[in-house]
Amino acid sequence: MPVLQTDKAGFLLDGRPFRLLSGGLHYFRVHPGQWADRLRKARLMGLNTVETYVPWNLHQPRPDTFRLDGGLDLPRFVELAAAEGLHVLLRPGPYICAEWEGGGLPSWLLAEPDIRLRSRDPRFLAAVDDYLARLLTPLRPHLASQGGPILAVQVENEYGAYGDDTAYLEHLADSLRRCGVDVPLFTCDQPVDLERGALPGVLATANFGSRSAHHLAALRAQRPEGPLMTSEFWIGWFDRWGAHHVVRDADTAARELDELLATGASVNFYMFHGGTNFGFTNGANDKGTYRPTVTSYDYDSPLDEAGDPTAKYTAFRDVIAKYAPVPGEPVPAPGPKLAxxxxxxxxxxELLPHAAALSPSTVESRRPLTMEELEQDFGFVLYETTLPVRGPALLEIEQVRDRAQVFVDGQPVGVLEREQHEHALAFAVPRAGSVLTVLVENQGRVNYGQGIHDRKGLLGKVLLDGVELAGWTNRPLPLAxxxxxxxxxxxxxxxxxxxxxxxxxxxxxxxxxxxxxxxxxxxxxxxxxxxxxxxxxxxxxxxxxxxxxxxxxxxxxxxxxxxxxxxxxxxxxxxxxxxxxxxx
Structure with missing residues (x-):
């Protein structure tokens, strides 16, 4: 594979002018048995590159465990891309946002009560350096400099929307270089955050979904020379529980793409194919109110959640054909479906009577322990204690993260939701010594902004009629x-x-x-x-x-x-x- 270079005007590949026509395709949101199909359809739409984030939390679920197998076999995904004739843009984080659980940051980092994520906190940097070494050592043969398809690697992700510590970004760039990454590095930020997230000597790219010429002109004003590129051209959006399904008109998105390509810029669609937040992997947002993301990551993309071409696929293919060769094969037909x-x-x-069969180990503690203290990533925690009084009672929980179902002697008495800012529940206790059971669901760690320090379970004090309840049994229920x-x-x-x-x-x-x-x-x-x-x-x-x-x-x-x-x-x-x- 030829090596990507930059000059004053743009990208060069094998010494010739080159435009990146890329699309987001997250291997971890697609069943590995379908990777080849999705990559083929990327090529047929006219793309020459695919982009993927890397979810640190899945690859390194515990500090001493690292996975590159099954649906996390990133080297195989990269090899399949190369076999399809596609280049790869790699975005390893450590933070990825992506509406993904915790923005990809592993939950075990939050076992440190005062850790500062996405900073020069020595504990965070040591963990990041270890992660990058484990990830990039097996990927090094797949870099373009070694004959592989990986053309460029991103440093962090939209950091300008979070902080402005250039030394932190420099540490990450140095860590990538120490791991053998000798292909171009790049950063990405929304236009208003470009300077805060930029790194001297590293290509800066912009993220937006409309007014392409305007935003690229702003990027050129800040970067008078070098390639123009949008690393996230937003052609759809994600959904959250309790809202509407978000769609974007295909013709409107195609006109925006035409405007972008007419400037000569390179593009990466976010997303080409969204896929699915399988299991418990969806993220959440919290800008004053907690809002979890749904399971589907369809994103109103050119390929829908099942990998079928949409109206956007055809519209984008027609626009791309104005600027670059597009394969002569027809638009792929929808795949077969089962009814x-x-x-x-x-x-x-029933869950409560069979909890021990699901998770035989429990931890005794004076106060409820968080998921992170229990070394748990996803799922539920079952908390139990005894109630010292009978009669009407008021339960108050300082912080519910994120949804608590409350039972007394196995009978449901109410639900407390973080999303609704609920902290208190009144009920009748039938007898002194009744068992209080609280089933708490992690509905997705916050993936954007300062809220990424998002510990799960019951946080703070739990009071009954103003008196703190002590003596808890904590049972992790990851339900993998x-x-x-x-x-x-x-x-x-x-x-x-x-x-x-x-x-x-x-x-x-x-x-x-x-x-x-x-x-x-x-x-x-x-x-x-x-x-x-x-x-x-x-x-x-x-x-x-x-x-x-x-x-x-x-x-x-x-x-x-x-x-x-x-x-x-x-x-x-x-x-x-x-x-x-x-x-x-």
Whole structure:
């Protein structure tokens, strides 16, 4: 592979003028069995490059553990891109935002109570240096300087919106160089933050979604020489629970792209293909009110969540063809989809009575421990203590992170939501010595702004009638895989959180969408693969099921319903998604 260079006018590749036509494609949001398909469709739209973030929190779930396997096999993803004739832009963080849990920063960093993330805090820098060494050593053969497809590597991510410590950015750039990164480095920031996030000697790029000529002129005013590029050309947006599904008109986005390319600038679409926040990996925002992101990361992209071309795909392909060669092959047809008759989940197991089967270890403490103190990344924590009095009582929790379901002697008495700024709950205690149980869900660590220091669980004091409750049992429930749950046939509707199970047969596997009409809130798994969260709050009302998750013959569906749920306990597998209503 030729090496990318810059001169006063722009990019050079193998000594010839070159324009990056790139699209965001996050390998960790796509089933690895579908990587090759998505990369092929990137090439067919006219792209010559793909861009990906790297989620530190998945690759290094614990300080002494590093993963590059399965859906995290980044070297394989890069090799598949090269096989398709595509270059790669690598954005390793350490912080990535991406509407991803914690912006990609591992939760174990927050076990240090006073750590300062994205700073020169020695504890943070030591962890970053270790991460980059573990990540980049196996990736070094894939750098363009070594004959691989990785043309350039990003330093941090939109740092100008967070801080202005140039020495911090210099440390990261030096760390990348020490790890053998000898291809060009670049930074990206929104136009108003360019100077705060820039690094001398490193290419500065801008992020925006409209007024391309205006923003690129501002970039040129600050950088009189060198390539013009937008590292995130926003052609869609993400969704949050309780809002509308966000879409952007394809023709409008195409006109903006035409304006951008007419300036001679390079571009990276954010996103080309969004994918899915499988499992518990969605992030959240908090600008005074906590707002978690939904499971789908469709992003109204040229390829939809199932990898099918949209109107944007064709519109963008036509614009690109005005400025660069586009493959003569036709626009790919949508992939096959699976629809099945309604399925009844006939087996159940209540969560609270079977918590020990899900997580046998508990920790005793005077006060509730955070997830980070319990060395837990995702999922739930089950807290228990005894209540010393009977009769009417007021429970007050200093901070709920993020959603607490409260039970007394196993009976639900209420819910406290961080999103609603709720801290207090009144209920009747039937007897002295009753057991207070609090099931707390991490709905996604904040991924943007100062709120990234987002510890989960019950934080601060827990009071009953003004007196602090002490003597807690903490049980981590990461729920990475619901295997081991003792299911049994049942016709009764559980009162509290419960797992429900069904086995269904498939002749020929294909993508499908799980619709949970009538269910309230929870998670779903197929054959142990975590599809993600559902919530009747919407807008999203279906979960994408990748074809490689299914198998010919029997398949297992498990649904965790956190509330009383659907009395009929039926679900549907349909050929089309429901991402919710859009704003008029």
């Amino acid at each position: 099945l008759p309604a399925l009844v989940l006939t087996e159940s197991a 895989d619901p295997a081991g749950i003792p299911f049994a046939p049942t016709t009764a509707t559980p009162v509290g959180p419960a797992f429900h199970r069904a086995v269904f047969d498939v002749d020929d596997t294909a993508d499908t969408f799980l619709h949970l009409d009538g269910w309230t809130k929870g998670n779903a798994w197929i054959n142990g693969f975590p599809l993600g969260r559902y919530w009747s709050r919407g807008p999203q009302r279906s979960l994408y099921v990748p074809a490689p998750v299914l198998r010919s013959g029997p398949n297992e569906l498990v649904v965790l319903e956190l509330h009383a749920g659907h009395r009929a306990r039926t679900v549907a597998f349909r050929a089309t998604p429901d991402l919710g209503p859009t704003e008029e």
